Amino acid sequence: MRPRPPIKGRGIFSGTGLVIAALAATAAALLYPIWSYADRQDTADASTLSTQTVTTPYGPLSAQDKDFITKVRLAGLWELPAGQLAEQKGTTTAVRTAGQHLVDGHTSLDAHVRTVATQLGVPLPNEANSQQKQWLATLNGAQGVDFDREFAALLRLAHGRVYALAAQVRADTQNSLVRDLADDANATVLDHIKVLEATGYVDFATLAQELAASPTPVPNPPAVAPSAAVPLTPSPGPSYSLPPATAEPSSP
Secondary structure: OOOOOOOOOOOOOOHHHHHHHHHHHHHHHHHHHHHHHOOOOOHHHHHHHHHHOEOOOOOOEOHHHHHHHHHHHHHHHHHHHHHHHHHHHOOOHHHHHHHHHHHHHHHHHHHHHHHHHHHHOOOEEOOOOHHHHHHHHHHHHOOHHHHHHHHHHHHHHHHHHHHHHHHHHHHHOOOHHHHHHHHHHHHHHHHHHHHHHOOOOOOHHHHHHHHHOOOOOOOOOOEEOHHHOOOOOOOOOOOOOOOOOOOOOOOO
8 A cells, every 4th residue: 555645734844834833933032032131120220320329327318309309499489489479469368378378388398408408418509490480470470360360370280290299209218308308398288289279269170281281391590508508588477367268269
């Protein structure tokens, strides 16, 4: 009996089998680098982070920590004067009260941030940045109800951004002094958010759009040694009790 010839297309060494084997080998070659490096940290990124983090008696001080300290100082440099303007120019008790809370809160927070900066050797600015100066110029030029609206809109937007930053720093930092400062900042900023919303002038739809947009980076002014940072000194002003939050502004 004659031996049966092999059936075409069967077996691993057939044309189809060779194609499948080649594809499998290619896939394995492509996936191996992914598997082998999946759990490895980028050495370049790790090196960059290492050079930006310094050792202190209070724990590692990261670049994010130092940036946060600078931003807390910058916030006080324009938000305290903005609060003073609200005390003087606000047309309602709620606006003037919000101004007083900003003055009191940033006076205390500025003292805290200057102490932390001194202990950690972080230089601080002595003047607001260009964007913050523009906001103050807007408030200086506004009058009446227009001032109330501009004040509530600008300050609520700024505090929303700072609040998110303080929460992120509090979650990430390994430095005990920065943790305490973030706690203080969160409490102060939340108080300011509440009194600004109590004015009735916050447009939440517009606020949400502006918070979602990425802010344009603005160069910071030159920094000075912590010992040369000038304390924020509010001028004497009237005292108000906090009114309840309302949907609309109350009468003057």
